Structures are given as structure tokens and as C-alpha cells.
Amino acid sequence: MLLEAKEVSRAFGSFLAVDGASLEIEEGEIVGLIGPNGAGKSTFFNCIAGDLAPTAGRILFAGHDVTERSAEAHARLGIGRTFQVPATFTDMTVLENVMVGAFLRHPERAAARARALEILKRTGLSGVAFQRARGLGTPGRKRLEIARVLATGPRLMLLDEALAGLTPAELQGAIALVRAIHEEGVTLVVVEHIMEVILGLARRVIVFNEGRIIAEGPPQRVVGEPAVIEAYLGRAHLGRRKA
Amino acid sequence: MILLQVIAAGLLLGAVYALFSSGLALIWGMMNFINFAHGEFVMAGMYVAFLAVVWLKAGPAGFTLAAACGLFILGVVIYFALIREVLRGPMLAQILSTFGLALFLRYAAFFIFSPNFVTLPQTALTGTVDLDGIYLSVPQLVAGAVALILTLALHLLLSRTQLGSRLLAVAEDREAAMLMGIRPDRMQALAWGLSAASAGIAGALIALSFPFSPEVGGSFVIIAFVVVALGGFGSVPGAMIAGLIIGLIESLSAYWFGPVYKDVVVYGLFVALLWLRPQGLLGTQ
Amino acid sequence: MRWRPFALAAALLVYPLLFRGAFYQDMGALVLIQATSASAWNIVGGYAGQVSVGHAVFFGAGAYLPVLFYELWQLPLFVGVPAGIAVSLAFAFIIGLPTFRLRGHYFSMATIAVAELVRLIVSNSGFLGGAIGLMGPARPRGWWDLVFRSAVPYYYIFLAVLGLVLLATWQMERSRFGYYLRAIRADERAAKSLGVPVSRYKLYAFMLSAAFTAAAGSLYIIKTGFIDPESGFGILVSVQMIIIAALGGAGTLLGPLLGAILLVPLQTATNTWFGGGATGLTYIFYGGIIMLIARFEPGGLIELWRLRIAPLLLRRRGDAHAP
Numbered sequence: 001m002l003l004e005a006k007e008v009s010r011a012f013g014s015f016l017a018v019d020g021a022s023l024e025i026e027e028g029e030i031v032g033l034i035g036p037n038g039a040g041k042s043t044f045f046n047c048i049a050g051d052l053a054p055t056a057g058r059i060l061f062a063g064h065d066v067t068e069r070s071a072e073a074h075a076r077l078g079i080g081r082t083f084q085v086p087a088t089f090t091d092m093t094v095l096e097n098v099m100v101g102a103f104l105r106h107p108e109r110a111a112a113r114a115r116a117l118e119i120l121k122r123t124g125l126s127g128v129a130f131q132r133a134r135g136l137g138t139p140g141r142k143r144l145e146i147a148r149v150l151a152t153g154p155r156l157m158l159l160d161e162a163l164a165g166l167t168p169a170e171l172q173g174a175i176a177l178v179r180a181i182h183e184e185g186v187t188l189v190v191v192e193h194i195m196e197v198i199l200g201l202a203r204r205v206i207v208f209n210e211g212r213i214i215a216e217g218p219p220q221r222v223v224g225e226p227a228v229i230e231a232y233l234g235r236a237h238l239g240r241r242k243a
Numbered sequence: 244m245i246l247l248q249v250i251a252a253g254l255l256l257g258a259v260y261a262l263f264s265s266g267l268a269l270i271w272g273m274m275n276f277i278n279f280a281h282g283e284f285v286m287a288g289m290y291v292a293f294l295a296v297v298w299l300k301a302g303p304a305g306f307t308l309a310a311a312c313g314l315f316i317l318g319v320v321i322y323f324a325l326i327r328e329v330l331r332g333p334m335l336a337q338i339l340s341t342f343g344l345a346l347f348l349r350y351a352a353f354f355i356f357s358p359n360f361v362t363l364p365q366t367a368l369t370g371t372v373d374l375d376g377i378y379l380s381v382p383q384l385v386a387g388a389v390a391l392i393l394t395l396a397l398h399l400l401l402s403r404t405q406l407g408s409r410l411l412a413v414a415e416d417r418e419a420a421m422l423m424g425i426r427p428d429r430m431q432a433l434a435w436g437l438s439a440a441s442a443g444i445a446g447a448l449i450a451l452s453f454p455f456s457p458e459v460g461g462s463f464v465i466i467a468f469v470v471v472a473l474g475g476f477g478s479v480p481g482a483m484i485a486g487l488i489i490g491l492i493e494s495l496s497a498y499w500f501g502p503v504y505k506d507v508v509v510y511g512l513f514v515a516l517l518w519l520r521p522q523g524l525l526g527t528q
Numbered sequence: 529m530r531w532r533p534f535a536l537a538a539a540l541l542v543y544p545l546l547f548r549g550a551f552y553q554d555m556g557a558l559v560l561i562q563a564t565s566a567s568a569w570n571i572v573g574g575y576a577g578q579v580s581v582g583h584a585v586f587f588g589a590g591a592y593l594p595v596l597f598y599e600l601w602q603l604p605l606f607v608g609v610p611a612g613i614a615v616s617l618a619f620a621f622i623i624g625l626p627t628f629r630l631r632g633h634y635f636s637m638a639t640i641a642v643a644e645l646v647r648l649i650v651s652n653s654g655f656l657g658g659a660i661g662l663m664g665p666a667r668p669r670g671w672w673d674l675v676f677r678s679a680v681p682y683y684y685i686f687l688a689v690l691g692l693v694l695l696a697t698w699q700m701e702r703s704r705f706g707y708y709l710r711a712i713r714a715d716e717r718a719a720k721s722l723g724v725p726v727s728r729y730k731l732y733a734f735m736l737s738a739a740f741t742a743a744a745g746s747l748y749i750i751k752t753g754f755i756d757p758e759s760g761f762g763i764l765v766s767v768q769m770i771i772i773a774a775l776g777g778a779g780t781l782l783g784p785l786l787g788a789i790l791l792v793p794l795q796t797a798t799n800t801w802f803g804g805g806a807t808g809l810t811y812i813f814y815g816g817i818i819m820l821i822a823r824f825e826p827g828g829l830i831e832l833w834r835l836r837i838a839p840l841l842l843r844r845r846g847d848a849h850a851p
Contacts, residue, residue, distance in 0.1 A: 049721065051717070051720075051721070070720070071717075071720040071721050072720050072721075072723050072724060072725050072726065074721075075720075075721060075722055075723030076723050080721070080722075081721050083717075083718065083721075087715045087717060087718035087721075088714075088715075088718070089710065089711050089714035089715060089718070089719075090714060091710070091713075091714055091779075091827075092707075092710055092711070092714065096707065096710075099707055100707050100708065100711045100719070100722055100724070101722045101723075103704045103707060103708065104722065104723040107704055108704075109702060109703060109704065112704070112707075148722060149721075149722070152722055152723055275633075276633070277633035277636065277637060279581070279636075279640075324823075325819060325822075325823055328823055329822055329823060332822070332826055333577065333713070333826055334577055334579065334633075334713075335573070335574075335577055335579055335713075335774070335778055335822075335826050336821075336822040336823075336826035337633075337822075338579040338581065338633065338636050339579070339770070339774055339818050339819075339821060339822035339826070340818075340819055340822035340823065342581055342767075342770070342818060343814075343815045343816070343817070343818025343819035343821075343822060344815065344819055345815070346767060346811055346812075346814055346815030346818065347811075347812055347815025347816055347818075347819065348815070349808075349811070349815075350808035350809070350810075350811035350812045350815065351808075351812050353808035353811075354808040354809055354812060358808075457808075461644070461763065462644075464640075465640065465641050465644055468637045468640075468641060469641070472637070503648075503652050504652070506644075506645075506648055507645060507648050507649060507652075510641050510642075510644055510645035510648070511645060513638075513641045513645075514622070514623075514638070514641065514642060514645065517623075517626040517627060517634075517638055518626045
């Protein structure tokens, strides 16, 4: 078992964003995390990443209890994450961005640089290595975030809508990149809106609604479940009425 | 008896602290932004009041109103000219902007009015009131009462009116507020105007009973920091209670240790607070 | 590009030989001292992006401790320098440890409050000379008192210390420490997610910066032999560091030095034009510059050059070569 969440809850004041969610992830899996907006999947995701402390429950990673550990401790243990809104270091070059990640396992500058260059090549960013991250578009920034996390040498990578907002062509490239990362033995948790992406990537999906896990299993089966349809359609219906 | 008098005077001054600190808390709460020039806004209010008295022969109500209007306009102008752009910039720019503004305002006053202390000419508000053996000066009493009422009014404005909920909606979620048809820019400009006006009125009220110079802003801004830190950042009711507490502590420490040490005690309290309860005494985590 | 720092170093080395007037040599020494303190501020304020507005507390400690040691035990001024640095490190720890766990402006507020607190305490403490201040040895008892009639020996001592600070900054910039600080400035949350121990690194940067600022304060007392609360702990001491670093370029190696080279002579000139600091015009001007930097180019002149002017020049050159 690589990651295990036991009855994790997170409250903001009186609002319970995640309500007793449990989940187990084996090494080598790709798991999709889906659900309508505001379902609590992002909050749950931030709890696993160590950005938020759960108000109840425990999270174990590779046998360590990481529930109360800081975000930087999560990174050291091998949990890497990207951000929904890309959080690149805009004033630094693309290479320097990736070096910040690489320094985690390679404290010497030369080694970190070599490692970063290697990762830029693998992620197809070599051409812009010496540009400032500020100059990249959304696809470039999302790719850079993935490269940066990859440089920390993660065992588990958490991708928070890393593929949203890409054109179909960019999307194919990004999916190929994620697959390649997976083939190197990195376990992945993917939060995504686009069903197509989840169906193409994940062998198991977990559906959130109103802070709870309402369904779990192979994607083709899960999307047919009445609870899932209701969660999505209910929202869609509401949305239509508002408009 | 004298102790009671010290306590009463402290609470009255504390009410004024509460008023200008609420303005700082409003900006902090809405924009997560600290205005280092807030003390200079208080100082500017004092000089606007001074000019209103000298030029227009305004009475206490008149010059307080003048300070309120003058500073409201200043706040809005500063928002559009400086803050709006800086809010999107790095933290360095955010802090430098109002720090530079503080310096600019302080030495502009220094240049125009000279560094000497001035007092407002005698106004209609004079004399003392004898409350069962406690003697309180009328200007201080009026200042404290007005400040308390205005702070409460600001709190009610934010919590009970539609305008208040619009302001808070921008604070909560800019994007969502825009979808609701609120124009965040206007709301933030309004908040800057209100914040500066609260400082300006507080300045005019303090000027009723104390002499002032261009350099007084330096201590007011730190007092405002202590008050918002104590009251929990961004909370107007918290700032109100904390303002009264700080006024009281200042007054008592001046009485017990000598006037020189009142700031030492208050600033020291701030440092202690950082270590012991960074979320503020009244705030929650 | 590579030759520029060396040209700058060479120019600084020969400056007092070329400008032999006492006025120019004094100004040169002043430029170096201001460049040193601004470069020190730059480590935490520029690289790490944690804006201290109370760095005067370190400058003051660095200036007061040597002269206090002289007052108490007639020790030469340089003996107290390590004590000034130690006190500054302690202050940095006291301010930094609680505030760096919190986000945003808390740190800046704490720095200004602590600096004012210390200034008030020093102004009211007879032991530290109160509002009048303390004086070093009036006439030298030996070479170890470091009293020279000419500004030139001071100039070279200051240049050596500035060189040390810049060398340390350069080393930092090229190491993991420097990359981590820049990452923290850009996005704390993202830095954390990549395993950067954010609070700890901020504290390291602050303490390193404090130690160097104290050294600058010590240089000041060694040259002037006199210190009072305003010139040691006053808010304007902090202002000076901030404006010099921000004008040249906060977060760049040579920005603060550039800022000092531009601003210190300008300040001398404006003081003459505007009739000294007494009218306040100099600081109105400073406040204006700080606001302009914040509003238009927080990266200062170096960024202005790199991002806006240099590309323009390059393009023009490119056009000329185009068929």
C-alpha cells in the first residue's frame, strides 16, 4: 500500500468540505479523482498533499503517518503535486524552476542543473530552458509544473487539473507525457474535469460528491452508476435553471 | 480616584484608537494588505482640521467633517493612482508602495507646516465634567463618544447593510463578486476611502485635545498594528475592543512608569503577542 | 556582460586615487557603507522577498556595541564588532522565528515595531547615552583605535567589507540557498510543495542579512566615532537601505551597489539644493521614488534595463542589420 487515507475529514468553520473519505492506492496505479465543482475533491487533494491538515482521520504514506506533516515533509517523503492555477516561479527561468525541484535530492548546484536539464529534455521543454517562466503560456506552465515536480523524484504524483485548458493537440501530448511518467514507476492521482482524460488514463476512478466518496471502480463502470449520474446531472440541471 | 480618572481617560483615547485601527483592519480584511501610511492618514486628518479652523473658522463638527471628506478623497485617489496596480504586484511592491507614501506624506507635512508642534485654536468645546469626582475634559469626552459611535457605525455598515455585504463579497471572492454584478474596483476604492476617512476623523478628534506635529503618524501606525494584531486581523469588532484595551494599557503605563514608557509598553506588547498568540487575542486560528 | 563586475571593481579600487579631494573621498566611503547595508538588506528583502522595514535595529546594534565597549572598558572599537553582530543575530531570531511561520505582511509590521521599540528604549536609557548618544575615543591611543585623518584608509576597509558581503551574496545566489530564497519570494506555497523548508530558510536569510547589516553599522561608528539613537535606530536608517536596494534592483547582486552609487551623491546634491534635511524635501523626493518603483518597476533599474531598455536597443540594432 503506497497511500492510505482513513476517514479523512476537513471542516472550514462549520462547513464540512470533506466528510470521512477513505481511500487506498497501490504503488504503480493511476487513480482518477472526479466530481462536480465544490464536491470536496480539491480539499481532499490538498489534505493528501500536506497543504491542509485534516480535521479528523489519518493519512499514511508508505507506512509513515503523514497526517500532521508539513507540505515540505511530504515532498521529502516522495509526494509531489501540481497546482490547479499554475504556480511557477515567474521571475526565474524554466531551467531554474526545475532546479528548485531538483535541489531536493541533489544539493550541489552542478548535479541539480544536470538533473534539471535531463528532465527538461524528457518533458520537451529544452527549447525554452533559458526563458523566464513568465513568458510561457498556460500549456507551457502546466508542463513546467509537471517537470518541476518530477525533478523532486516523487513516488506519488498528484496532478490537480494539470491537463485542463489545453487544446486537443496539446492534450494528446500531455497525456503521452503523463503515461511516460507512469511507465517509469511513478504512482499518479489525477484530479480532472474532462471525462475523456480520465477514461484515457485511469484504470480506477473515485467520485466525490458533497464531501463524500460516492462511487469507486473502473471508469467505464463508474460513469454508469446512478449516484454518479445524479451528482453530475443534478448539477447540470441546476445550472440550466439558473441560466 | 486618580486611578479611575486614568482609566477613563485611557478608554476615551482607546475609542479613538479603535476608530482608526478599524480602518486598517478593513483594508487588511478586504485586500490582505497592510497600509504603512495609515498613521500618516491620521496625521493628515489633524492638519486638514487645522486648516479648516484657520481658513474657514470651522467649529469642531465642521473640521471633523472636513477631515473626513478630505481623507476620503485622498484614500480613493491613492487607491486608483497607486494601490490598484500594486495589489497585483509582488509583495515587495505592496510594502514599498505605502511605505513610500508614508514617507512622502510625513515630509510633505514637514515641509508645509514645519516640524514644530501645533495646537488647534480654542474651540467651543472646553471645560471639564465632574462625574462623581472623576474629572474629564469635554473635548476628550466628546472625542471618545464620537469615535465609539463611528466605529460601531462602521461595524454595522459592514455587517448589516447591502453595501457592507457587497464589500465583504469582494473580500471573500473577487471573481464571484464580479459575477454577481459587483464592481470590485469600486468597492475597494470605497474601502480605501472609508479607511482613510476613519483615520482622518480620528486625527481631528485627537487634535481636539492634543498638540501634534508631522511626525506623530509614526507611533499611530504602530498602535494600529498592535490593535489589529490583538483584535485578530481584519476584524472590525475585534479592533474596537482591542483599541479600548490598548488605550487603557497606554494610559495606565504612562501613569505607573511615566509617559515616556507608554509606547515602550505597547510596542513590547506587540512583540510578546507575536510569540504568544499570533492570531490575536480575540481572533480564531 | 562578464567584464562589467570587474570594471566596476577596478573603478572602485582606483576611485580615491583619482579623486583626491576630501569631499570626494568622504563621499566614496559613504557610498560604500550605504552599499554594504543595502546589500545586506537585499539578502532578505530582495532575494527572499521578505521586506524588513526595521533593519535599523541591526545597524544600530552594530554601531552601539563597539562604542559601548569603549565607554565601559576603554576597548578599541573593533573589539565590540562581534558583539554587535551577536546582538543582531539574537534580534533577528526573536523577530523571525514567530513571524516567518505566518504569511505576508506580519514580518514587515514586526520589524518596524521592534526597531521603534529599541529606538525608544535606547533613547531613554542613560546607560546607552540616552538621546545624546555615545562617543568613541576622541584621539587615537594607537593604531588599534583606527582613527585616521584621511578618509582613504576607511574607504579601503569599507571596500573590503563590501567585497566580502557581495562575495557571500554571489556564492549564495549560485547555491541551493539562493535558488530556494528566490523560489520563496515567487510563491511560498509552490516552494513548500517542492520540499523547500520555507520558514527555516527565511530565518537563515534574515539572520545572515542582520549580521551583515550590523557589520555596516560597525563600519559607521569606526569612521564617525559617534552615534545617537536617530542615526543608529531611526526609521530613516531603514528607509535608506530600502530605497537604495530597491532603486538599483532588489534581488540582484549589484543592484544595491548601483543604487548607492546613484543615490548617495544625489542625496548630497539635493541636501545642498534643498537647504539640508531640515526642510524635508529630500524625503518627499525619496517617498516619491519609492512609490514610483513600487508602482512601475518593482525590480528597480536593473530590471528596467534588462526587460525594457536592453530589448529595445537590441531590436534597433537588429533592424539596422536587417536587409
